[in-house]
Amino acid sequence: MSTDLGPETLTAAVIDSFKNTPDDRLKEILESLTRNLHTFVREVSPSIEEWEAAIDFLTATGQKCDDVRQEFILLSDVLGVSMMVETINDAETPDATDSTVLGPFHMVESPARALGDNVSPESEGDICVVRGKIVSVSGEPIPGAQIDVWQANTKGFYDVQQPGIQSIGNGRGLLHADENGEFHFRSVVPAYYPIPTDGPVGSLLNATARHPYRPAHIHFIVTAPGFKELTTHIFVGGSEYIDSDAVFAVKESLVKPFTVNSDPAAATGFGVGSPFVEGVIDIVLHPEAQPLSTTTEKTKEIVR
Template sequence: MTTDLGPESLTAAVIGSFKKTPDQRLKAVLESLTHHLHEFVRDVAPSIQEWEAAIDFLTATGQKCDDVRQEFILLSDVLGVSMLVETINDEETPDATDSTVLGPFHMVQSPERVLGENISAESEGDVCVVRGRITSVTGEPVPGARIDVWQANTKGFYDVQQPGIQTIGNGRGLFTADEHGEFYFRSVIPSYYPIPTDGPVGDLLHATVRHPYRPAHIHFIVAATDYKTLTTHIFVGGSEYIDSDAVFAVKESLIKPFSTNADPEAAAALGVAAPFVEGVIEIVLHPEAPPHEDTNETVKEVVR
């Protein structure tokens, strides 16, 4: 291969270098990546110093990652890429509940809890109840579905952000839906909060005069046999920053009122005193699609 290639022929040569790639999905991804990345460089025409600064930024992003911090997810989030991936995949399951970003704080395993348990026993604030039902797109309940939940406390911090203040597992829970596909748990209404700004992503937000705040929300991952796993949120209606989420993750369908319920019978059934605040969500799962002939396992291995 010659080394005196011009801009166009260089791109063609790099794309051509992938022609023997056995996995066709990996080959297509690398070809497209090369094409668009080279187009970006031609469009921006960075100086050597600017390209070195970009490499330094990505290096610092990787160095900021650890067992409880994923700066690359944060970067993907603030650039809107995480939501773009979610939105594209949602097009395949239009009848299911909207998905949204995983976020950077699903870094530890949630503790197994029984229905009705308080996931935020260490957190200050009035107890609320979050309840819901898991159904299929046909309306049938999905008994035994697994519901993984995690949230910030009333001061806007996740457990992993406050070692020594919160026990790992506070604000988290792994539940199993009952025979009717229903679940409920007690917690506190989470606060809006800033995403971490003490790393490269924070520098990016500062340089672009963007705020770092996310509206109040609770994360969900819902999984069941023969159904596509769903990653979603319930957003607290009326929260600050609901219209300007730093990671572009708010969907209208996921905004739910956290309303006062004064019914003493309902309170007794849920193990709380009346009146109480509750948030209600119905989560609709889509059947798992059959696997494609061309697997993308090689892609996963390469990027892992």
């Protein structure tokens, strides 16, 4: 290896340093990362001070992470990386329900709830019913599918954001579909809210004159044996910021009307007063993908 490396030869030398990587996929990733990262640096031509500022920003991003806050996921979200990954992977399962971002607040275990339970028992606001059915791409119901849900309250806060005000687990629930693949739970209609802006990501939004708001939504992770895990949302139709989500996560197929149901019999069946607000989302799962590659597992080991 030459010790007199210019911009082009430096890139080649770094790529060459990975030539003995035993895992072909890991080698491909590192080579592409180096090539594109070096291209970016040559294009931008950062000063030493700018490079130091970038290092400080990434350091501060890591330091802001804790057991209930993942600032790096938030950074991935606001740069559109999370949705790019979701969109690329969605292309492999076009017949399934669209996926969308995990978000930074799936950091605690959701409490077990029975079908029909109120997942937001401490939240003020009118009770709504969210219901739907879990089916395969062939339309067959998936009995017993596990449904993990979490959401903000009517003031736009998640439980982990309000210690002492909300108990951990408020706005969350782990349910299972019935023998027909159907599910329902009670909650409150969540509000739109700002993503956390008290860290480096908030500073980035301020510096770029971007707003921090997400439209109202409820998160879902749906799993069942033999099917690919799905992370998605139900967005509240008509919510503010539907057209300008700070993390670019809105998909038209996931925007659902939360409408008033005036049927007394339906209200009695769900254990709520009449009339009530109702949101409906049917979720389609795709047969399970191939197991995680060896490269994925090795990459996890590298970053631990």
